[in-house]
Amino acid sequence: MDTPEDELAGEVLLPERPDAEPGGDEPDEDGIEVPISALEHFSYCPRQCALIHVEQTYEENVFTVRGTLAHERVDTGDDTPARGVPVARGIPIWSHRLGLFGKADLVELRPEGPYPVEYKVGRREGLHPDLQLCAQALCLEEMLGTPVRRGAIFYRAVRRRHEIVFEEGLRRRTLLAIEAVRAMLRAGSLPAAPNDARCKHCSLRDACLPQVVAEPARLRGLQGALFQPAEGPGGGRDA
Numbered sequence: 001m002d003t004p005e006d007e008l009a010g011e012v013l014l015p016e017r018p019d020a021e022p023g024g025d026e027p028d029e030d031g032i033e034v035p036i037s038a039l040e041h042f043s044y045c046p047r048q049c050a051l052i053h054v055e056q057t058y059e060e061n062v063f064t065v066r067g068t069l070a071h072e073r074v075d076t077g078d079d080t081p082a083r084g085v086p087v088a089r090g091i092p093i094w095s096h097r098l099g100l101f102g103k104a105d106l107v108e109l110r111p112e113g114p115y116p117v118e119y120k121v122g123r124r125e126g127l128h129p130d131l132q133l134c135a136q137a138l139c140l141e142e143m144l145g146t147p148v149r150r151g152a153i154f155y156r157a158v159r160r161r162h163e164i165v166f167e168e169g170l171r172r173r174t175l176l177a178i179e180a181v182r183a184m185l186r187a188g189s190l191p192a193a194p195n196d197a198r199c200k201h202c203s204l205r206d207a208c209l210p211q212v213v214a215e216p217a218r219l220r221g222l223q224g225a226l227f228q229p230a231e232g233p234g235g236g237r238d239a
Contacts, residue, residue, distance in 0.1 A: 047191045131174045133164050
């Protein structure tokens with residue numbers, strides 16, 4: 001359900017992240033934690049996710065710059081009161097149980113429970129950001145000990161919120177994505193390049209080289225040419 005943006009603000013104090021949950025077990029035998037932002041990246045393109053979170057590769061384009069500008073107010077932590085509903089902006093969130101960590105753009109503490117809001121630059125295209133928002137809800141449930149049933153994604157291109165219900169199907173998909181990202185981080189390898197419509201506006205296109213690595217025969221030819229000895233002045237091979 002899309003609704004016009006109507007931000008509510010106030011002041012709210014959330015718990016600080018503990019080093020370890022008393023009496024709790026580690027979420028994974030090797031202690032690999034999953035960044036919440038990686039879930040949207042993975043859902044959109046596993047290779048993009050690996051380039052960012054395994055190879056630590058990040059490049060700017062017009063879309064990433066717009067995203068940075070769109071989050072300027074969120075990142076200031078501005079909790080200006082309005083209409084009496086407490087909110088917190090740009091807050092650290094985590095789940096020790098799931099091995100998750102990240103930051104919530106905005107959390108409204110409504111009478112019926114916490115209501116996370118994620119900010120996106122463009123229009124709604126696909127369900128990828130829903131996983132990110134659902135992961136935020138799972139973290140808030142653990143942190144605050146209360147159910148989080150709904151949240152919203154605010155799309156700046158149309159200046160409207162799209163409300164997300166955290167039903168069981170979405171929660172299952174989010175949990176599967178968390179484990180898939182954790183497995184990718186553990187393996188430390190790059191998935192295959194899709195070389196499809198997703199690549200057109202990707203800021204990592206030059207680092208990914210989808211047109212090359214997605215065509216194994218062409219890649220083998222380029223590798224062969226790279227290591228071919230050059231001919232010397234007399235037509236022989238240089239040593």
